[in-house]
Amino acid sequence: MTVKVTNRVLLTLLLLMLAAALGLPLLTDAPNRLVDGHGIALSALMRGKYVWLLLPFVVLVVQSFAPQRRRTQVLSAVSATVLLSCLTMLAGATATALSGGPDSFVRISFGGGFWLLFGLNCLAATDAIGRATISRPARIFFNLLVFVPVALLLVGGQLDQLSIMKEYVNRNDVFDAAVVRHLQIVVLTLLVSVALGLPMGLAAMRYQRLQRALFPVLNVIQTIPSLALFGLLIAPLAALATRFPWLAAHGVSGTGMTPAIIALVMYSLLPLARSTVAGLEQVPSGVIEAAHGMGLTGWQVFVRVEAPLALPVFLSGLRITAVQAVGLTVVAALIGAGGLGGIVFQGLLSGALDLVLLGVIPVVVLAVVVDSGFKLIVTYLQAKQHTTQQMSEQTSEQTRPA
Amino acid sequence: MIEFHQVSKQFDHRTVVDQLTLNIAEGEFTVLIGTSGSGKSTTLKMINRLIEHDTGHIRFAGEEIRCFKPAEIRRRMGYAIQSIGLFPHWTVEQNIATVPSLLKWPRARIRERVTELLGLLNLDPELFRDRYPHQLSGGQQQRVGVARALAADPEVLLMDEPFGALDPVTRAALQLEIARIHELSKRTIVLVTHDIDEALSLADRIVLLDQGRVVQQGAPAAFLTDPVNDFVRDFVGRSDIGIKLLSLETVSRYARPGEMPQGELRGEPISAHLSLRAALSAFVSRRVDTLAVIDGQGQPAGVLHFADLLRREPA
Numbered sequence: 001m002t003v004k005v006t007n008r009v010l011l012t013l014l015l016l017m018l019a020a021a022l023g024l025p026l027l028t029d030a031p032n033r034l035v036d037g038h039g040i041a042l043s044a045l046m047r048g049k050y051v052w053l054l055l056p057f058v059v060l061v062v063q064s065f066a067p068q069r070r071r072t073q074v075l076s077a078v079s080a081t082v083l084l085s086c087l088t089m090l091a092g093a094t095a096t097a098l099s100g101g102p103d104s105f106v107r108i109s110f111g112g113g114f115w116l117l118f119g120l121n122c123l124a125a126t127d128a129i130g131r132a133t134i135s136r137p138a139r140i141f142f143n144l145l146v147f148v149p150v151a152l153l154l155v156g157g158q159l160d161q162l163s164i165m166k167e168y169v170n171r172n173d174v175f176d177a178a179v180v181r182h183l184q185i186v187v188l189t190l191l192v193s194v195a196l197g198l199p200m201g202l203a204a205m206r207y208q209r210l211q212r213a214l215f216p217v218l219n220v221i222q223t224i225p226s227l228a229l230f231g232l233l234i235a236p237l238a239a240l241a242t243r244f245p246w247l248a249a250h251g252v253s254g255t256g257m258t259p260a261i262i263a264l265v266m267y268s269l270l271p272l273a274r275s276t277v278a279g280l281e282q283v284p285s286g287v288i289e290a291a292h293g294m295g296l297t298g299w300q301v302f303v304r305v306e307a308p309l310a311l312p313v314f315l316s317g318l319r320i321t322a323v324q325a326v327g328l329t330v331v332a333a334l335i336g337a338g339g340l341g342g343i344v345f346q347g348l349l350s351g352a353l354d355l356v357l358l359g360v361i362p363v364v365v366l367a368v369v370v371d372s373g374f375k376l377i378v379t380y381l382q383a384k385q386h387t388t389q390q391m392s393e394q395t396s397e398q399t400r401p402a
Numbered sequence: 403m404i405e406f407h408q409v410s411k412q413f414d415h416r417t418v419v420d421q422l423t424l425n426i427a428e429g430e431f432t433v434l435i436g437t438s439g440s441g442k443s444t445t446l447k448m449i450n451r452l453i454e455h456d457t458g459h460i461r462f463a464g465e466e467i468r469c470f471k472p473a474e475i476r477r478r479m480g481y482a483i484q485s486i487g488l489f490p491h492w493t494v495e496q497n498i499a500t501v502p503s504l505l506k507w508p509r510a511r512i513r514e515r516v517t518e519l520l521g522l523l524n525l526d527p528e529l530f531r532d533r534y535p536h537q538l539s540g541g542q543q544q545r546v547g548v549a550r551a552l553a554a555d556p557e558v559l560l561m562d563e564p565f566g567a568l569d570p571v572t573r574a575a576l577q578l579e580i581a582r583i584h585e586l587s588k589r590t591i592v593l594v595t596h597d598i599d600e601a602l603s604l605a606d607r608i609v610l611l612d613q614g615r616v617v618q619q620g621a622p623a624a625f626l627t628d629p630v631n632d633f634v635r636d637f638v639g640r641s642d643i644g645i646k647l648l649s650l651e652t653v654s655r656y657a658r659p660g661e662m663p664q665g666e667l668r669g670e671p672i673s674a675h676l677s678l679r680a681a682l683s684a685f686v687s688r689r690v691d692t693l694a695v696i697d698g699q700g701q702p703a704g705v706l707h708f709a710d711l712l713r714r715e716p717a
Binding site for chain 1: 450452472473474475476477481483484485486487488489490491500501504547550551560
C-alpha cells in the first residue's frame with residue numbers, strides 16, 4: 001500500500017508545529033517582570049496526563065494522508081481546536097504550578113513556541129473550516145467557535161497566573177479605560193468619515209471633474225505615514241486653539257483625541273469615497289434606464305434602486321475603514337489620544353513585553369471582530385439581493401497597513 | 403396618438419435625428435427600423451422624454467409632451483428594453499408592480515394584475531411570483547420585462563430592441579406573444595429593431611430611418627413590392643424579397659376552397675394558418691405541385707396549387 005499526501009497545506013503546518021515545539025521554548029520563566037527569563041520546552045512539560053496532547057496532533061497527521069472528505073475536514077478542525085485549547089490550558093497550569101504565592105515576583109510568560117503553535121493551529125483550523133463549509137456566514141461562525149475554549153479558560157481564571165494576566169490585574173482600570181477610549185475614537189472616526197466621505201463620493205459620482213481632482217488628493221493623504229500626519233496636525237491645531245479659545249473649550253488642541261480623529265478621518269475618506277463611487281458605478285446602466293423609463297423620479301431611482309444595489313460595496317469600504325481605524329488608533333496614542341496604544345507604548349518603553357501584548361492582543365481581536373461583523377452584514381445583504389460579490393472584493397484591495 | 407413635427411436632435415454637434423415628421427396612429431403597431439446610428443432608438447426615447455428633443459414638436463394625445471412632467475408621461479407609457487433592466491433586488495412580483503405601486507394602486511388590485519400579466523405571458527404565477535430575476539432564464543426575464551411594461555395598462559408600449567439579446571427560438575416565441583398581445587388589446591405599440599424579419603412579421607407600419615431621416619414608411623408589403631430606392635432594397639435583402647413577400651400572406655387566402663384533393667396528395671395536409679413561405683417549403687421538400695389544406699378544426703379547406711403562389715390577388 002502506498003501512502004499519499006492528500007493535504008499538503010496541513011502537513012506543512014504540522015511540520016512547522018513540530019519544529020516550533022522542539023526548537024523554541026513554549027514558556028519562559030523569569031524571577032521578575034523586567035528581566036529575561038529562561039525557556040521551558042514543551043517536551044519538559046509533557047508528563048502525566050499531558051502526554052495526551054500528542055493525540056490530536058497524531059490525528060491531524062493522519063488526516064493529512066486521509067482521503068479529503070467533509071468528515072476529514074471536520075475532524076481536522078476539531079483536532080486543531082482541541083490542540084489549541086490544551087496548549088493554552090497547559091500554559092495556564094504550568095504558570096500556576098511555578099509562580100508561587102501571591103507575593104511572588106516570578107513571571108511565567110508565553111514563549112515563541114507557544115505563539116507559533118497557537119498561530120499554526122489557527123491556520124490549520126481555518127484551512128479545514130474553509131474546505132468543509134461553502135457559505136461565508138457559516139465559515140465566520142465556525143472560525144469564531146475555534147476560540148471559544150480559550151475564551152472559557154480565560155474567563156474561568158485558568159490563565160490568571162500567566163504574566164500577561166498579572167499585568168492585566170495590575171492595570172485593570174487603566175486597561176478598561178483604554179478599551180473604552182479606543183472604541184470611542186474608532187466609532188467617532190467612522191461617524192465623521194461617513195458623514196464626509198459619503199457626500200464626497202456622491203458628489204464625485206455626479207461631477208466627473210471633481211472626481212478627477214478629489215481622488216489624487218485623497219490618494220496622497222493615504223501615502224503620508226500615520227505618525228507624520230499626527231505630528232503635522234499638532235502645530236496648526238494648537239495655533240487654532242490658542243487663537244479661538246472656544247474651540248479649545250470644545251476639546252480642540254494640538255494633542256489628544258481631536259487631532260487623532262481628524263487624521264483618522266483623513267485616512268478614511270479615500271476608501272469611503274471610492275467605495276461609494278464603485279458601488280454606484282456597478283449598478284447596471286440598463287437597470288437605471290429602465291427605472292427612469294418607468295417613471296421613477298430621480299430621487300426614487302436613487303433611494304429604491306441605486307442606493308440598495310450600491311450598499312454592499314459601500315459597506316465593504318466601511319469595513320476597510322473600520323479595520324484601518326482600529327489599527328491606526330494604536331499609533332494615535334503617541335499624540336496623547338489614549339486607547340490601547342497607550343498600554344503598548346508603555347510596555348515598549350519599560351521593556352515589559354507582556355504589557356505590550358496586553359495592548360496588542362485586544363487590538364487584534366477587535367480588528368478581527370469588526371472585520372467579521374462587516375463581512376457578515378455584506379454577505380447577508382448580497383444573499384438578499386442576489387447580486388455577486390465581485391465588486392466588493394475588488395474594492396478590498398484598498399487596505400493599507402498601519 | 404403620437405405626432406412628431408420637424409423634430410431634430412443633436413449630440414455634440416452631430417445630428418442624430420433630422421427634421422423628423424412622423425404620425426403614430428392609435429392602436430397601430432409601428433416598428434422603427436434602421437442600421438446602428440440611424441436615430442431609431444433616440445426617436446423612441448424622445449417619446450417618453452428619456453432624451454429631450456432640441457427643436458420641433460412632439461405631441462402625445464394631442465398635447466405637447468413638454469407640458470407633462472417626465473415621470474408622469476413615463477408612467478402612462480410602458481417601456482421595455484433590450485437589457486431588460488429588471489431590478490435584481492426585487493422579486494418578479496415587485497418588478498411587475500413597479501408602476502402600479504408608483505400610481506398607488508391598492509394592494510389587492512396590484513396582486514390581481516400581476517397574476518393576470520404572468521398568465522398573459524405564459525409564466526405560471528404561483529411558480530414565478532416570488533422568484534428573483536437571477537433565477538430566470540433570459541427569455542423568462544424578458545417576459546417579465548414586457549409584463550412590467552404592461553402593468554399599469556399604459557396607453558402606449560415603447561420597446562427598444564426588446565428581443566435583441568435572445569436566442570432565435572426564444573425570440574420567435576416572444577414575437578408571437580407580443581403579436582398576440584397587440585391583437586388582444588389593440589394597444590399602440592412602438593418597437594425599435596434592426597431585424598427586418600421581426601419588423602415584417604410584427605408591424606402594421608414600418609418606418610425605415612437612415613441618418614435621422616425617414617427613408618420610407620408604410621405597410622410591410624410595400625417595402626417589398628415598392629422600395630423607394632436602393633437603400634431600402636438592400637435593407638430588406640435583394641435576393642430573398644420574394645420569399646419575404648410569401649411570408650406576409652397566409653395559405654388560407656390563396657388556397658382554392660371548393661376543390662377536393664385529387665388522387666393521393668403526398669404527405670400530411672398543411673394548415674391554412676401557415677404562411678405561403680412555409681407552403682413553398684412544403685412544395686419543395688415534398689416535390690409536389692399541389693397541397694391539401696385543412697383549417698383550424700382539421701376540416702378540409704381546399705387545395706393549394708404551386709401556381710397560386712405567383713398570383714397577385716388572393717383567390
